[in-house]
Amino acid sequence: MSDKTADRVERVRSAEDLSRDQREISISEFFEKNRHLLGYDNKVKALLTVVREAVDNSLDACETARIVPDIKVSVKLVSGMKDRYVISVEDNGPGIVKQNIGRVFGKLLFGSKFHKLLQSRGQQGIGISGAVLYSQLTSGKPAKIVTSTGDGKTHCMDLMIDTFKNEPEIIKEDVREGKNWHGVKIELEAEGKYVEHQQSISEYLKQTALSNPYAEIIYDSPDGKIKFERSVKTLPEEPKSIKPHPHGVEIGILRRMLRTTEARTLTGFFTTDFSRVGQSSAKEIIRLAKFGEDVNPKNIDGPQVEKLFQAVQQVQLIKPPLDCLSPLREKLIEEGLKKQLKPEYVVAITRPPDVYRGNPFQIEVGVAYGGELPPDSVAALYRFANRVPLMYQAGDCALAKAVSEIEWRRYGLEQASGAALPTGPIAIFVHIASVWVPFTSESKEAIASYPEIIKEVKLALQEAGRKLSIYVNKKRRAGEAALRMSLFEKYIPEVADALARLSGAEKGKIAAKLENMLKKGKVVIEDTEEPEKPAGKEDDA
Template sequence: MERKAEDFARQQREISISEFFEKNRHLLGYDNKVKALLMIVKEGVDNALDATEEAGILPDIYIRVKEVKNERYEIIIKDNGPGIVKKQIPRIFGKLLYGSKFHRLKQNRGQQGIGISAATLYTQLTTGEPLEIVSSTGDGKTHKYRIKINVRRNEPLIIDSGIEEGVDWRGVQLRFLTEGLYREYKQSILEYLKQTAISNPHARIVFDSPNGRTEFRRGVESLPKEPKEIRPHLHGVELGILTRMLRETKARTLLSFLTGEFTKVGRKTAKEICSKAEMEENKKPKSVKDEDARKLLEVIKDVKLLKPPTDCLSPLGNEVVKEGLRKELNPEWVESITRPPEVYRGWPFQVECGLAYGGSIQEPKFMRFANRVPLLYQQGDCAITKSVTGIDWRRYKINGKRIPEEPLAIFVHLVSVWVPFTSESKEAIASYPVIIKEIKLAIQECARKLGLYLSGKRKHEYHQHRIRTFERYAEETIKALSELSEEDRERVKREFLELINSNNNKITEEENGGAKEAEKPGEERDGPDREERKSKDRASRQVTLERLLR
């Protein structure tokens, strides 16, 4: 039977974003029960860290994961942040694509306004239970909500709400009753919190798991620098965005549109753009047609513009990275590098790298971060992984060609106003060439310092082995020297041991001096003075041996 177009038309209907993700929850990271628990904890902790930092409060975060039935868990996340005002609570937790970060160009952990509401969606999908929220702004009133999501409309569905007076507390507490599995391994909640403690040493985190309590103490008593919000950069704007901005702007002229809506565009540059595009400076932006906008964009691509400002970025800094690695990994050696800011598609970004070697580290450990958030999944698809595996580690005295085979922890952190994640689950960074280049340069700079340290360490171990060998055969050697030289055995023994100790001290001084010289860029470590010292040392040792044999 032939069907008419009208029959197909009756089947068409609009779907909401909530309805889409209800059927495609794997796109948000909820593709198995173990990972689902991690995603809920991650979204709650990320929100708590963002809120406390923006309010200028040192974070104190409490997490509890408790199995209440077979594969059913209660998750509680509590923070000491500024709290949430009453009217905003339902939409923040019960509406996808609702938040304060998507429309702002500022370094944040969250970007899309999906994360915490997706946790609400997963909870109601698997157990049918609402999310319970308790919030207080410190005014003595505590607001309580039980919320689900109306999937068809993508709107919050308030099951019930209440208010409690006279409570001396400020912050937010979330309670999920959800389906999942708790496991402890490399991609677990515990590992996520450990890496969060490394990249956020200013936070105190207490975690009550089914296996006991873990506390991650605060390592520094100061908050990171507050990043500033910036306007878009012209070199990062595409045609569709430009035409929309032209229609929506409040600017009255094309000149004021260019100088007011974009960063680092002055009057001189704006006049140059208008002139090359053959458009009047006083033209109303709303009257710019699509063809004119396309011409304007072509001109913009060829105009030299200043790079966007970097005060919108807040890297951890070398000392904070090192303190975080020391606090959680207890290595014997640690180093950190922060690269100068760079730009991809008009968005500013910055790369930090830290290497930690030996000590309590027993095997290779690779940690990826974006805006201080650990990335535990999709490692193979990430620009950071491609950068690490693109380095020949043997050049830096480290066993392993593409992946180190020594007790080495690699920490790589990318900060940006807009991190180019490969998917909505925010688990891997897209492989832009400039990003890979910056990550490689940061790692290589750290690795050179590690290579010098390992070279000195192995040289020291070699000399210590030689000294132990001398000492093992000392008695036989002393006896033979005493008989050959017809000298008193005690005198020969004393001078022989003095020779060994003197040689050991000189080697130690050379190693320490070499390490210090290695830290001075641009200076030659192997010069005529060094050769002269070596020659004198050899002559001194020869004279001592000849004296013993006389």
């Protein structure tokens, strides 16, 4: 038993040894290491994501309280620091009650949406706390929150997230009296890079103004102030929350719902926690899964959940209620496009709601044409999900895919061959409203390609295209007629000159008469080819 053996036999580590390194990691810790999943891949995008999360939160809060939003955004370089910015977003929303401030901003996955579905910008309860997390990770500074609910008290709080516990850590807290206002102001310091480009903050805010034409947004950027004025003063109708539809629930969510339900029996679970499940449907599901009706849902676990999930898929159910959605509606879309893009023609189409995998959704599109839109470039495509602009990953997005699969040529527009966006002075607006938007990833940048969604987008665009083509064709005919007029105006002096020499008549008179015929529309301008001639060349020299 010498050194030799020791060399050969490596020391085997026991499970106990390994267990010393194993521990539960919190969601905060996870995202600390996987920040790209939340849209913080690089410094440029990170700055946009911070602004986006705060603005989305503000708009959601205002709309829920039925307040016409006023949003102030400020992005300023920290003096003396490279790539370090202070981002602040302020709204005139309802404010946040004191006891919730910490959890709203300082705890990931804080939300109330396990048992209901509601069309809103946020879905998972990660957004704003994710921004706080990114800020403290890159600057080490706490988030500064100032809020009031209109009771004369203004709460100021500096907080950080305890990533190990996924709990807010209040650094400083105080209350000021006297000022009467409501709303929230959040200020974060974070690493970032400010670049004006296609996916810049100002572009994001411009698109936000397009899809939220009732909001006023003032942006104080490192390059100066920009104001996006509201084009309408009314909010869209209020969305209603609905319970999940069984066909829209994935197995993981079903497991979680079983664990957290307040129902005592399986029948009760299905009839109270879901929409569109009556007694008989619930019984059929349970029968197919071969469970007892009185089984406590909390006792179902492991492979049993799978059995229940399979049974749910086999039962025919009515579609979920569709009146829960809040589309912008055609007028709002048209007003927003007119105000922000200054085109000469706009058309918007709002489709009736439909369902993908048990989730209600609604598609609306707008097309702006001409005016101040750039005439020779590829059309601008603006994608929105629940009124939030989607800035990245157009290539993976069902909305973009549907737009380029349209035969725009059919509607009088130019289009490169193959699936492509049209070319010309065109901007296309596509909005999906849904209680659960099927994003391809947590960073919420692209919509998954459900056939129902693609079909609805196409139907909407085709209808808009038909209306646009009437306008475009009318305009083109007018343009062609003007072009012909000017062509003949140029020919007239030449023909008058030659005809004067041929006939002996006076040149000026011929020209005047021809011009009169042209301008007063005395003559119909034809466009018919002459019959073809034989090739003269080999016939005769």
